[in-house]
Amino acid sequence: AGNRSVHLTRLGESGQVLDDPPLAPPASALQQTSPRLASNGDVTLMVWQQWSASGDPVLIFASRFSPAGAFLDTAVQLDGGGGGVTASAIEGSFDATNFVVSWAYFWPKSELYVARVSPAGAVLDPGGKLLATGDVSRMTLASGDGVSLAAWSDSKNGNIYLRDIY
Numbered sequence: 001a002g003n004r005s006v007h008l009t010r011l012g013e014s015g016q017v018l019d020d021p022p023l024a025p026p027a028s029a030l031q032q033t034s035p036r037l038a039s040n041g042d043v044t045l046m047v048w049q050q051w052s053a054s055g056d057p058v059l060i061f062a063s064r065f066s067p068a069g070a071f072l073d074t075a076v077q078l079d080g081g082g083g084g085v086t087a088s089a090i091e092g093s094f095d096a097t098n099f100v101v102s103w104a105y106f107w108p109k110s111e112l113y114v115a116r117v118s119p120a121g122a123v124l125d126p127g128g129k130l131l132a133t134g135d136v137s138r139m140t141l142a143s144g145d146g147v148s149l150a151a152w153s154d155s156k157n158g159n160i161y162l163r164d165i166y
Helices: none
Strands: 032-039 044-051 058-065 089-094 099-105 111-117 129-133 137-144 147-154
Touching: 032 089, 032 099, 044 089, 044 099, 058 099, 089 137, 099 137, 099 147, 111 147, 129 147
Parallel strands: none
Antiparallel strands: 032 044, 044 058, 089 099, 099 111, 111 129, 137 147
């Protein structure tokens, strides 16, 4: 009670709301925030951050749902659980073979990770793959034709006001 949770609703071709009340992934008593969606045209993957029972670190979860709005599995954890207290930059896309999810921890360490999830729901990169370290921020992700592109900025140059883009 009182915790935030993530929800979604499907919209019809003319923009009508198809789910009232909105759909939600498998219930959690913990706070869930920052939902993102990625679709392969058949199955949609919803990713979000969820606070751990101790309040930190945040954990990154995903769950698939069908075009009919049914969740296809329980929430699966993508990260290794040893991340930061804040992970507000979460992105998801589909590379024509798998879903690709990226997330960045901002405190107490700054790291950018990516993990793939198959259309069947298997986590192909448990714990994620580390892409970058050091004051990572403003991350985005795009995928297609079997390739993904992650872009982010950081201040490895020593100036937090003049960020580099990778």
